[in-house]
Amino acid sequence: MTRLTEQTLAALPETVERPRYDRTALKPGIVHLGLGAFHRAHQAVYTERALAGGDLRWGTVGVSLRSAETRDALQPQDGLYTVAVRDGTGDRFQVIGGILRQLVAPEDPAAVLAALAHPDARIVSLTVTEKGYCHRPATGELDESHPDIVHDLANPQAPRSAPGFVVEALRLRREAGLPPLTVLSCDNLPSNGHTVAKVVRRLAELRDPALGAFVAAEIAFPSTMIDRIVPATTDADRAMVAAALGVEDRWPVMTEPFSQWVVEDHFPSGRPQWEEHGVTFTREVGAFETMKLRLLNGSHSTLAYLGYLAGHETVAETMAAPGFEPLVRALMTEEVSPTLPDLAGFDVAAYCEELRARFRNPALRHRTWQIAMDGSQKVPQRLLGTIRDRLAAGQPFDRLALGLAGWMVYAAGCDERGEPIDVRDPLAGRIREATQAASTPEALVAAYLGFGEVFGADLPASEVFRSAVTRQVARLREAGSAATVASTAAG
Numbered sequence: 320m321t322r323l324t325e326q327t328l329a330a331l332p333e334t335v336e337r338p339r340y341d342r343t344a345l346k347p348g349i350v351h352l353g354l355g356a357f358h359r360a361h362q363a364v365y366t367e368r369a370l371a372g373g374d375l376r377w378g379t380v381g382v383s384l385r386s387a388e389t390r391d392a393l394q395p396q397d398g399l400y401t402v403a404v405r406d407g408t409g410d411r412f413q414v415i416g417g418i419l420r421q422l423v424a425p426e427d428p429a430a431v432l433a434a435l436a437h438p439d440a441r442i443v444s445l446t447v448t449e450k451g452y453c454h455r456p457a458t459g460e461l462d463e464s465h466p467d468i469v470h471d472l473a474n475p476q477a478p479r480s481a482p483g484f485v486v487e488a489l490r491l492r493r494e495a496g497l498p499p500l501t502v503l504s505c506d507n508l509p510s511n512g513h514t515v516a517k518v519v520r521r522l523a524e525l526r527d528p529a530l531g532a533f534v535a536a537e538i539a540f541p542s543t544m545i546d547r548i549v550p551a552t553t554d555a556d557r558a559m560v561a562a563a564l565g566v567e568d569r570w571p572v573m574t575e576p577f578s579q580w581v582v583e584d585h586f587p588s589g590r591p592q593w594e595e596h597g598v599t600f601t602r603e604v605g606a607f608e609t610m611k612l613r614l615l616n617g618s619h620s621t622l623a624y625l626g627y628l629a630g631h632e633t634v635a636e637t638m639a640a641p642g643f644e645p646l647v648r649a650l651m652t653e654e655v656s657p658t659l660p661d662l663a664g665f666d667v668a669a670y671c672e673e674l675r676a677r678f679r680n681p682a683l684r685h686r687t688w689q690i691a692m693d694g695s696q697k698v699p700q701r702l703l704g705t706i707r708d709r710l711a712a713g714q715p716f717d718r719l720a721l722g723l724a725g726w727m728v729y730a731a732g733c734d735e736r737g738e739p740i741d742v743r744d745p746l747a748g749r750i751r752e753a754t755q756a757a758s759t760p761e762a763l764v765a766a767y768l769g770f771g772e773v774f775g776a777d778l779p780a781s782e783v784f785r786s787a788v789t790r791q792v793a794r795l796r797e798a799g800s801a802a803t804v805a806s807t808a809a810g
């Protein structure tokens with residue numbers, strides 16, 4: 320089948336949106352680290368609107384920090400790919416043209432640094448997932464013993480990690496007298512701007528105290544709240560897109576109609592007029608982030624662990640199983656909402672309702688296994704912060720504890736039929752080792768609480784916390800996830 324390319328664009332069905340600006344006139348204003356499906360279905364779509372509006376300074380150089388797969392799929396397509404928006408009522412397709420070039424960092428770190436040090440570049444944005452920041456999730460501090468950080472300190476001109484690339488780029492630009500880059504984190508971390516700032520400053524300081532001071536004084540790290548559900552693309556999705564477009568796209572991205580981007584407005588070197596294209600600029604990003612991380616991602620992780628253990632493949636399937644929707648509703652309304660900062664005029668109840676409808680989206684096959692990945696990097700901001708607030712207020716948190724217990728049972732690596740689980744997590748090996756001899760719920764919880772980088776020092780010291788989580792692990796172990804969730808909803 321013919322491939323999606325510049326040449327075949329004109330032959331697409333009329334209903335498919337496509338770039339109508341002069342792609343050859345694009346400038347490389349943005350360098351994006353982490354060219355995965357999420358970036359391509361979220362930030363790239365907002366930027367595409369700015370390009371369509373005529374401001375061609377904001378083309379994107381996309382960088383994959385690990386694998387060559389995205390580049391290998393997109394390069395023969397002249398960087399073009401399709402965003403398919405699906406909710407079961409009819410699909411909408413848009414071909415995105417804003418990604419100028421695709422680089423693979425391990426193949427050629429110098430090319431990535433050259434893009435970052437290009438005079439036209441103004442923004443380096445990141446979707447490198449939680450673990451890509453090389454930080455300790457409990458504190459947000461740089462993990463100075465992280466192998467990639469150790470490597471980058473020894474080889475600063477050929478880095479591996481996202482912070483390593485950012486620090487070297489900031490140094491190169493300073494040396495060349497170029498305007499500094501704004502560093503824009505678009506990952507699901509609490510105060511993601513502050514987190515990336517802390518990590519980048521520390522790494523810069525370890526390289527050279529003067530560079531650390533420069534970063535602290537001159538570099539902007541606006542925080543963002545990013546939201547769009549983007550499941551991994553499957554071969555069935557590729558076939559569906561090919562049938563609709565009449566050409567083959569090796570890596571389209573699947574998403575939902577909903578999309579939200581809330582950004583702190585601090586871009587001293589300039590930015591696209593994103594506010595004209597659906598982005599909200601505010602001073603209160605922190606409140607939006609907390610709300611989204613705790614309500615959406617906290618529920619998502621809870622559904623993922625308990626749903627997987629109960630034998631469900633997708634979030635929508637899990638939502639339809641007995642007890643899950645009421646569990647998530649009670650988790651949101653009774654346990655999470657009372658902990659949220661005030662968002663004047665924002666209807667939290669309606670937001671929760673909308674979230675549950677998004678989780679039920681029948682057209683998105685969002686796998687519980689996918690969301691279950693990297694739990695050690697996710698549970699601190701998705702569940703533990705809320706639990707801390709509930710503990711401080713002397714309030715119950717049984718559903719949050721059940722979600723957390725779901726992670727503990729899941730990441731120990733054995734499902735309810737005794738089959739091994741393919742646990743993907745930077746701590747997977749250490750967790751398996753620590754938990755393999757734990758035969759009782761008490762021992763399992765104790766083994767997990769030894770991970771200070773996840774739980775900090777305070778939670779392991781709390782008897783209330785320990786016993787609440789142990790109770791839920793015991794229920795999951797005795798009755799299994801499906802029955803535990805069904806009886807939680809009833810009780």
Ligand code: CS2
Binds near residue numbers: 619620690
């Ligand atoms: C999900 C998120 O995979 C996950 O951990 O919870 O990717 C989620 O779909 C997005 O944050 C939605 O904005």
